[in-house]
Amino acid sequence: xxxxxxxxxxxxxxxxxxxxxxxxxxxxxxxxxxxxxxxxxxxxxxxxxxxxxxxxxxxxxxxxxxxxxxxxxxxxxxxxxxxxxxxxxxxxxxxxxxxxxxxxxxxxxxxxxxxxx
Numbered sequence: 001x002x003x004x005x006x007x008x009x010x011x012x013x014x015x016x017x018x019x020x021x022x023x024x025x026x027x028x029x030x031x032x033x034x035x036x037x038x039x040x041x042x043x044x045x046x047x048x049x050x051x052x053x054x055x056x057x058x059x060x061x062x063x064x065x066x067x068x069x070x071x072x073x074x075x076x077x078x079x080x081x082x083x084x085x086x087x088x089x090x091x092x093x094x095x096x097x098x099x100x101x102x103x104x105x106x107x108x109x110x111x112x113x114x115x116x117x
Contacts, residue, residue, distance in 0.1 A: 002026040002106040004096045009111030010087055011077075016115070020081040022096030022108055034099040035072055035079035040090035049094070050081060063089070086115045 008020040036051035050060045050070035058070055069073065069082040079096065096108030 004108035005106040006096045006111045009113045011114045016083045024077040031074045036097040037081045038095045041092040089117045
């Protein structure tokens with residue numbers, strides 16, 4: 001029903017920036033949803049990094065607050081994650097999420113972000 005395509009991951013040095021993008025597509029798609037980014041590092045649980053509602057309300061994990069910014073472009077059905085001042089502990093696979101108005105979660109394939117010290 002919904003497909004999420006991510007891009008923007010890569011290998012960077014501490015202090016660098018990256019911007020992740022995730023475009024949503026599919027039949028019967030609606031922009032009334034919550035978009036988010038989650039990440040999972042080896043040996044750790046998947047954690048919520050940031051979410052944004054269709055109204056623009058944002059929530060950030062304490063670990064990224066002040067460094068990361070989530071935004072969305074409703075016309076493009078795309079959510080972004082601007083990551084600044086990256087730290088080695090930000091290294092993880094980042095997953096795009098769409099939580100629909102029907103209370104169903106869709107996930108992207110994941111994109112690797114690696115931050116070297």
